[in-house]
Amino acid sequence: MRWFWIDRFDEFVRGKHATAVKNVSLAEEHMHDHFPGAALMPNSLIVEGMAQTAGLLVADAIEFNRRVVLAKVAGAEFHFDAVPGDTIRFEASILDLKPAGSLCKVTSTVGGKLQGEAELFFAHLEPGEGVPKLFEPDELLQWLDHMHIYDVGRDEAGRPLARPDW
Amino acid sequence: MPSRDEIFEKVKAALVDALGVDDDEVSPEATMVGDLGAESIDFLDIVFRLEKAFGIKIPRGELFPEDVLSSSEYVTNGKVNAAGIAALKVRMPFADLTKFEANPSVQNFANTLTVEDMVRYVQGKLAS
Incomplete structure (x- = not known):
């Protein structure tokens, strides 16, 4: 099973930028203890949402032929706490992309206000670099369908993305 | 063409951002791995x-020739051999390899590259 930490993509432009949303809920168990009586979303988990948004954007851009691993988080700043009931919007853009790695800028906003920002650096690992197998195609496609990537996704020319035939 | 000091300041800014080190830690003689903790x-x-920062293209392996260090042609018993040292000098004209030559263990190589080497590398790229 995968750990879903974004609910869906609202916008996805291949190789460029993407916007995903996450609804913060008191039903998430980690909130019960963080903190008792005053639930708030840990900013480390905001980074996870940023990384899933940017990571899928990058993985799609390299046709899922390497495993995209979050390697570094730079310049992360948070301006207020996200709490149950909030909808977080993650906006990711690719600043630089090479075969071996990529650099993305990601912001999180709540109600149009800037909640957090960071630069995320991803390493792209090939099978043999500690990666036995990239993914199970069915499982990955199911994840991408959950994320609505092929509903909202477009290429640079504005054409809908074709769902892969793995 | 920017001056050596201008290049140094931009290299320093890049290293501060990438490695999370303080400005004053990035001296010309600081080693990238040993002193600045680069992985x-x-x-x-x-x-x-x-x-x-400089509008240049850096091909893989140009700044850090990992292919030489992992080649059986250039490495004997964990040490870079004479042919390997010669290859490194050709590939890395910007680096001062004097200390490394005294003990050319592959493990030591990571500690060879200094901030000044990075500055010289960029100078070479901008001049070409």
Whole structure:
């Protein structure tokens, strides 16, 4: 099973930028203890949402032929706490992309206000670099369908993305 | 062509951002790995930042010739042999390899590259 930490993509432009949303809920168990009586979303988990948004954007851009691993988080700043009931919007853009790695800028906003920002650096690992197998195609496609990537996704020319035939 | 000091300041900014070190830690003689704590993934990050700061392209393996260090032709019993040293000198004209030659263990190589080497590398790229 995968750990879903974004609910869906609202916008996805291949190789460029993407916007995903996450609804913060008191039903998430980690909130019960963080903190008792005053639930708030840990900013480390905001980074996870940023990384899933940017990571899928990058993985799609390299046709899922390497495993995209979050390697570094730079310049992360948070301006207020996200709490149950909030909808977080993650906006990711690719600043630089090479075969071996990529650099993305990601912001999180709540109600149009800037909640957090960071630069995320991803390493792209090939099978043999500690990666036995990239993914199970069915499982990955199911994840991408959950994320609505092929509903909202477009290429640079504005054409809908074709769902892969793995 | 920017001056050596201008290049140094931009290299320093890239290293401060990539490695999370303080300004005053980035001296010309500081070694990238030993003094500044750079790990392998950091070199890719640094390459991205230098390319952006200077508008240059840095092909893989040019700044850090990992292929030489992992080649059986150039490495004997964990040490870079004479042919390997010669290859490194050709590939890395910007680096001072004097100390490394005294004990050319592959493990030591990571500690060879200094901030000044990075500055010289960028100078060479901008001049070409």
